[in-house]
Amino acid sequence: MVDVARLAGVSLKTVSRVVNGEPHVQRAMADRVLAAVAELGFQRNHMASALRAGRASATIGLIIEELANPFYSTIAHVTAEMARDRDTLLLSASSEEDPVREEQLLRDLCSRRVDGLLVVPAGCDHSFLNSQVEMGIPVVFLDRPGTNIEADAVLLDNRGGARSGVRRLVADGHRRIGVLLDSVDVHTMRERLAGAQDALADAGIGYDGALVRGGVRDPATAAAAVADMLTQPNPPTAFLALNNRITVGAVQELWRRGSDAALVGFDDFELSHLMPRPLTVIGYDTRELARRAAQLLFARIDGDRSRPRTVVLPTELIERGLTAAGATA
Amino acid sequence: MVDVARLAGVSLKTVSRVVNGEPHVQRAMADRVLAAVAELGFQRNHMASALRAGRASATIGLIIEELANPFYSTIAHVTAEMARDRDTLLLSASSEEDPVREEQLLRDLCSRRVDGLLVVPAGCDHSFLNSQVEMGIPVVFLDRPGTNIEADAVLLDNRGGARSGVRRLVADGHRRIGVLLDSVDVHTMRERLAGAQDALADAGIGYDGALVRGGVRDPATAAAAVADMLTQPNPPTAFLALNNRITVGAVQELWRRGSDAALVGFDDFELSHLMPRPLTVIGYDTRELARRAAQLLFARIDGDRSRPRTVVLPTELIERGLTAAGATA
DNA sequence: AAAGAGTATGACAACGTTGTCCGACCGCCG
DNA sequence: CGGCGGTCGGACAACGTTGTCATACTCTTT
Numbered sequence: 001m002v003d004v005a006r007l008a009g010v011s012l013k014t015v016s017r018v019v020n021g022e023p024h025v026q027r028a029m030a031d032r033v034l035a036a037v038a039e040l041g042f043q044r045n046h047m048a049s050a051l052r053a054g055r056a057s058a059t060i061g062l063i064i065e066e067l068a069n070p071f072y073s074t075i076a077h078v079t080a081e082m083a084r085d086r087d088t089l090l091l092s093a094s095s096e097e098d099p100v101r102e103e104q105l106l107r108d109l110c111s112r113r114v115d116g117l118l119v120v121p122a123g124c125d126h127s128f129l130n131s132q133v134e135m136g137i138p139v140v141f142l143d144r145p146g147t148n149i150e151a152d153a154v155l156l157d158n159r160g161g162a163r164s165g166v167r168r169l170v171a172d173g174h175r176r177i178g179v180l181l182d183s184v185d186v187h188t189m190r191e192r193l194a195g196a197q198d199a200l201a202d203a204g205i206g207y208d209g210a211l212v213r214g215g216v217r218d219p220a221t222a223a224a225a226v227a228d229m230l231t232q233p234n235p236p237t238a239f240l241a242l243n244n245r246i247t248v249g250a251v252q253e254l255w256r257r258g259s260d261a262a263l264v265g266f267d268d269f270e271l272s273h274l275m276p277r278p279l280t281v282i283g284y285d286t287r288e289l290a291r292r293a294a295q296l297l298f299a300r301i302d303g304d305r306s307r308p309r310t311v312v313l314p315t316e317l318i319e320r321g322l323t324a325a326g327a328t329a
Numbered sequence: 330m331v332d333v334a335r336l337a338g339v340s341l342k343t344v345s346r347v348v349n350g351e352p353h354v355q356r357a358m359a360d361r362v363l364a365a366v367a368e369l370g371f372q373r374n375h376m377a378s379a380l381r382a383g384r385a386s387a388t389i390g391l392i393i394e395e396l397a398n399p400f401y402s403t404i405a406h407v408t409a410e411m412a413r414d415r416d417t418l419l420l421s422a423s424s425e426e427d428p429v430r431e432e433q434l435l436r437d438l439c440s441r442r443v444d445g446l447l448v449v450p451a452g453c454d455h456s457f458l459n460s461q462v463e464m465g466i467p468v469v470f471l472d473r474p475g476t477n478i479e480a481d482a483v484l485l486d487n488r489g490g491a492r493s494g495v496r497r498l499v500a501d502g503h504r505r506i507g508v509l510l511d512s513v514d515v516h517t518m519r520e521r522l523a524g525a526q527d528a529l530a531d532a533g534i535g536y537d538g539a540l541v542r543g544g545v546r547d548p549a550t551a552a553a554a555v556a557d558m559l560t561q562p563n564p565p566t567a568f569l570a571l572n573n574r575i576t577v578g579a580v581q582e583l584w585r586r587g588s589d590a591a592l593v594g595f596d597d598f599e600l601s602h603l604m605p606r607p608l609t610v611i612g613y614d615t616r617e618l619a620r621r622a623a624q625l626l627f628a629r630i631d632g633d634r635s636r637p638r639t640v641v642l643p644t645e646l647i648e649r650g651l652t653a654a655g656a657t658a
Numbered sequence: 659a660a661a662g663a664g665t666a667t668g669a670c671a672a673c674g675t676t677g678t679c680c681g682a683c684c685g686c687c688g
Numbered sequence: 689c690g691g692c693g694g695t696c697g698g699a700c701a702a703c704g705t706t707g708t709c710a711t712a713c714t715c716t717t718t
Binding site: 047051066074076092109110251274276 | 375386395402436438441442464577599
């Protein structure tokens with residue numbers, strides 16, 4: 001910028017004015033400055049500019065579990081789009097479900113003075129964010145609530161969704177329903193499991209530990225779990241898969257075996273309607289989830305100081321497959 | 330930082346030293362400083378720090394077409410992971426295939442002094458990046474080459490891939506092969522189409538314009554195009570879908586009609602093996618694509634000044650479905 | 659014609675940090 | 689006891705930008 005000023009024969013401040021489109025600069029002078037800018041390929045240093053004014057960095061931070069997962073990449077996309085409408089860019093990072101890493105990333109984002117944080121939390125203690133919030137970096141949690149911190153959160157009705165799925169299976173005559181889940185350490189899994197148990201309790205069906213399988217991390221494990229449960233005495237006549245990876249594995253295994261066990265999966269996914277057997281899923285609007293979270297965050301950034309809110313978005317039972325207890329019953 | 334210094338009763342510089350872990354600070358003093366840091370919740374301002382030293386911002390910029398698309402989100406994920414190993418964060422944005430927007434985003438990223446740029450180009454002129462490259466912001470193009478700029482690029486063997494797909498169909502006895510593509514404005518589409526024509530020429534099969542359908546933007550359009558082509562006189566006995574969205578639409582329509590036309594799709598995708606009919610696809614390693622691009626970029630950031638390289642990664646024909654010309658032939 | 663109002667430009671400090679340098683203090687040796 | 693090398697702390701400038709204020713000039717008004 002000094003060089004531009006020298007080349008144009010004007011003061012530093014005049015260059016600043018021209019670059020920022022401030023008024024009160026003569027046409028001829030502005031043209032001279034612009035010519036110099038073009039000749040030197042000058043580009044305003046956004047960092048210095050933000051620093052000077054103590055101004056916003058026009059950046060928001062997004063922490064998710066894994067960017068390559070369609071659920072999270074949809075969130076990233078929607079928030080990036082909404083950020084762009086405010087000339088804000090998105091600094092995104094994956095925690096890989098690692099609390100330590102999550103904290104590192106969050107601290108890093110804070111030290112870069114992002115205008116706000118969107119977090120799908122993996123950790124179990126976010127108290128260290130309290131000071132940041134006080135110092136003006138608002139935080140909104142997505143999909144799971146933060147812990148030890150009062151902050152906005154946008155969640156799904158996981159419990160209600162699972163409940164409606166199981167209620168449906170029960171209505172169709174199923175009494176032995178296998179539930180496949182990842183880890184109970186994850187908030188959403190706990191909620192979904194609780195919802196399933198709610199529905200069973202509603203129907204007066206007792207809890208059978210043998211029908212709940214945890215630690216199902218991927219499609220392969222899911223397939224194995226299904227295979228195993230089906231070969232036990234008194235096998236389930238229906239399955240509830242508590243996330244989409246599990247659903248995929250279960251579909252594959254049921255289809256492979258030609259089993260007519262019913263299946264309801266939590267999470268809709270892109271090609272679910274093209275699966276080899278029709279599939280009933282508990283769906284929701286991922287884009288809306290992200291949209292609401294981003295709206296909350298931007299409101300906070302714009303100075304909203306009202307009490308933290310928790311928004312719970314509904315789920316919807318998308319009935320595609322036949323779930324009725326069939327010939328095997 | 331001034332506050333910390335005051336609270337700890339030391340000078341500004343001492344705080345800086347402690348925060349940066351520089352040597353030559355007495356233990357007692359360091360502890361006092363750390364206590365003050367903790368009490369005030371101080372966090373070093375990364376922007377000011379980078380500004381001062383003219384140092385790297387520990388940020389790289391990624392421009393892709395659309396973050397929600399699994400192909401691009403995989404790229405984003407891999408590059409973010411590699412960046413993290415260097416304590417670098419990823420600033421990502423979607424161009425939505427809009428050249429104007431792409432240029433805006435790129436300029437914005439440059440003004441934030443990112444350490445480097447990874448770009449899946451949508452625009453048709455990247456000459457404006459030349460000055461940035463000269464000024465030390467290296468650029469690596471992914472999936473498609475940049476235009477009017479000498480820069481590294483990591484590409485796929487689109488032409489070879491399409492060629493091998495069509496060669497396979499020809500070997501199986503097909504003579505009328507419908508080709509479905511998005512827009513010829515996109516580099517990859519042109520290359521893939523050229524590859525298909527190569528294979529036809531190799532086999533001595535003349536070009537028939539009626540067998541090539543452009544402007545197929547999504548699964549629905551693809552389905553319509555397939556339906557239309559199959560109802561023409563002398564319909565194709567096989568299809569080549571030039572991207573995965575098209576493939577999905579084509580699968581769906583062929584399956585719906587119970588057609589036994591063969592299908593080869595460019596791009597593998599997550600649940601392709603679970604499609605209602607087995608599917609032969611032209612696959613490649615998206616992660617490797619991103620990995621190589623990031624490697625090139627980091628080498629440049631670390632000072633590699635050798636001539637720009639173009640890396641072309643191989644594709645692979647993944648034969649799952651039967652492609653033989655069947656009863657309809 | 660003088661005063662006032664407004665416009666155009668520039669000098670300077672400041673944002674939060676760190677590199678450079680200088681001085682203070684320590685213990686040690688001659 | 690004076691000087692010397694080493695360690696530690698601090699004053700100051702600088703990174704690139706912009707807000708504040710002062711100044712010089714132009715034009716209008718009485």
